[in-house]
Amino acid sequence: MWKVLLVEDEVFVRESVREIIAWEELGFTVSGEAGNGAEALEMIRGDTPDLVISDIVMPEMDGVELLRRTREEGFDSRFVMLTCMNDFENVRQAMEYGASNYILKLSMSVNSLRDTLRKISGELEKNRKAEPDMPKESPPPPSLPAHEELTSHPEIQKILHYLHEHYAEDITVKSMSQYVMMAENYVSTLFKKKTGHTLIHYLHRVRVDQAIRLLTDSDLPVYEIGNRVGFVSDNYFIKIFKRLTAQTPSQYRHQQREKPDRLSL
Numbered sequence: 001m002w003k004v005l006l007v008e009d010e011v012f013v014r015e016s017v018r019e020i021i022a023w024e025e026l027g028f029t030v031s032g033e034a035g036n037g038a039e040a041l042e043m044i045r046g047d048t049p050d051l052v053i054s055d056i057v058m059p060e061m062d063g064v065e066l067l068r069r070t071r072e073e074g075f076d077s078r079f080v081m082l083t084c085m086n087d088f089e090n091v092r093q094a095m096e097y098g099a100s101n102y103i104l105k106l107s108m109s110v111n112s113l114r115d116t117l118r119k120i121s122g123e124l125e126k127n128r129k130a131e132p133d134m135p136k137e138s139p140p141p142p143s144l145p146a147h148e149e150l151t152s153h154p155e156i157q158k159i160l161h162y163l164h165e166h167y168a169e170d171i172t173v174k175s176m177s178q179y180v181m182m183a184e185n186y187v188s189t190l191f192k193k194k195t196g197h198t199l200i201h202y203l204h205r206v207r208v209d210q211a212i213r214l215l216t217d218s219d220l221p222v223y224e225i226g227n228r229v230g231f232v233s234d235n236y237f238i239k240i241f242k243r244l245t246a247q248t249p250s251q252y253r254h255q256q257r258e259k260p261d262r263l264s265l
């Protein structure tokens with residue numbers, strides 16, 4: 001079953017979406033519900049859904065910002081946006097960030113939602129079948145190359161220095177674009193071009209590198225190490241660490257401590 005997260009601040013609309021579809025018949029199950037984007041982002045970090053059906057206009061964090069932050073942090077959940085008739089600018093932005101489709105709330109029908117779910121189910125199944133043939137991501141080197149060597153571009157260099165010095169803080173593409181006083185989309189594109197990584201993926205690598213040092217050289221609990229290097233939750237720390245090293249933090253620490261002391265005779 002493909003997992004679905006419903007994100008809508010109007011409880012009536014959320015319940016309507018949940019009730020009008022026989023999810024299991026289409027291969028889906030509603031794994032969670034959230035009333036705003038901030039709440040949804042925490043849920044995505046903890047248990048990433050295959051599909052997010054999200055309203056655009058919500059308090060605290062709207063649907064477009066939720067989609068943007070989700071993509072920044074490396075999650076590839078499909079998104080379907082619920083929108084009103086006159087919300088074309090937000091729809092355009094959502095599609096730019098990779099939303100699969102949008103549905104007008106006022107004219108939403110069972111057939112339109114079923115058709116969308118069938119399409120997304122087909123895409124997810126196709127990707128799942130293709131995964132065994134894709135090259136697996138190899139674990140990163142023990143540490144990233146010194147940031148002084150990566151690029152001579154002054155603004156990107158400034159961002160890299162900031163990431164290495166402030167990795168434990170709350171960092172986003174938006175905050176870094178403001179830091180160097182450049183447009184957000186331009187910074188995102190330029191960073192990827194100059195370093196070969198998205199800004200958030202690079203930050204993840206910096207944080208995991210620091211976590212590796214703490215796992216090796218200290219007896220701090222795993223949850224405290226994740227917090228110290230800037231991850232917002234234990235589950236998110238473990239998910240990113242395993243994505244980059246193919247091991248959980250605990251497995252990595254155990255493996256390191258099981259290695260024979262090469263200096264002993």
